[in-house]
Amino acid sequence: MSTVxxxxxxxxxxLPDLDGRPWSLETLRGKVVVLYFWSxxxxxxxxxxxxxxxxxxxxxxxxxxxxxxxxLEETPEQLRQAAQERGLPLVxxxxxxxxxxxxxxxxxxHFFVIDAAGILRYQxxxxxxxxxxRTPTRFYVDEVVRALLAGRPPEVKETLPYGCALTLH
Numbered sequence: 134m135s136t137v138x139x140x141x142x143x144x145x146x147x148l149p150d151l152d153g154r155p156w157s158l159e160t161l162r163g164k165v166v167v168l169y170f171w172s173x174x175x176x177x178x179x180x181x182x183x184x185x186x187x188x189x190x191x192x193x194x195x196x197x198x199x200x201x202x203x204x205l206e207e208t209p210e211q212l213r214q215a216a217q218e219r220g221l222p223l224v225x226x227x228x229x230x231x232x233x234x235x236x237x238x239x240x241x242x243h244f245f246v247i248d249a250a251g252i253l254r255y256q257x258x259x260x261x262x263x264x265x266x267r268t269p270t271r272f273y274v275d276e277v278v279r280a281l282l283a284g285r286p287p288e289v290k291e292t293l294p295y296g297c298a299l300t301l302h
Contacts, residue, residue, distance in 0.1 A: 137236050139290050143245065143253040146232045148201065148225040151213050156199065156225055163249050164197050165281050167274060170233060170299065171200040171224065172241035173207050173215035177296030181242050181259050182219040188275045195249075196278055200224045203233035204241065205302060230301055240296040246277045246287075254281060257292030 137144060143166075147157040158166065169185060172178050189198040200221050202212050209226065216224045227233055236245060236256075246255040255277040260269035277287040 137245070137253055137256065139253055139256065141253060142251050143247040144235045146235065148227055148232060151209055151216070151224050151226060156223075158247070158251070161197050162251055164195055165192075165249055165278055166247040167196060167198045167278065168236070168245040168247070169198060169200045170236070170238045170241050170243040171202055171221075172204045172297060172299075173202070173211050174204065175241045175297035177240070178242050179215075179219070180262075181296075182221065184269070184272065185259065185274075186220040188272065188278075192278055192282070195282060198223070201227050201232060203227040203230050203238065203299060205230065233299060234301055238294075238299050238301070240294045241299055242296050243294040243299070244274050246274060246281070248281050254287055255290055256294075258294050261292075263295070 143158065145158045147155055149155055200223065202224050212224050242259055244257060244259055245253060248254050257273065259274050261271040262269050273289050273292055276289060280287045
């Protein structure tokens with residue numbers, strides 16, 4: 134099992150999308166990749182999805198958003214319906230939780246940002262929302278992606294993820 138370490142190569146993986154098409158981290162070199170460990174049932178993901186979709190559209194072609202479904206109890210039909218309703222064009226299926234385990238995912242949502250060279254540059258929350266602060270004032274993932282696209286190191290490299298606990302089996 135790999136361990137994720139910031140500023141080192143991100144652990145490689147290959148997963149199918151909901152239509153069975155394979156996706157590999159290796160084939161996305163040259164682009165910034167945002168891994169979004171996602172759940173159809175998690176209210177925190179539902180809250181985050183509009184912001185993620187909006188930001189992803191603004192990032193353009195040099196950034197690939199990969200929502201990853203690792204909750205064993207969620208069916209492909211359930212995932213497909215939630216993704217469609219929320220505007221996510223793609224969801225990868227981590228049916229045996231191997232990638233969630235590899236990345237030591239704690240919650241949904243949990244984000245990881247990988248630069249164009251395949252180096253892990255950020256892990257944690259999408260924004261700075263807390264139970265006491267319900268309106269975000271900072272969008273960490275967006276800040277990291279914009280810094281990487283501008284050729285700068287990110288100001289923030291790690292935050293605590295929050296959301297629904299992901300039980301790894």
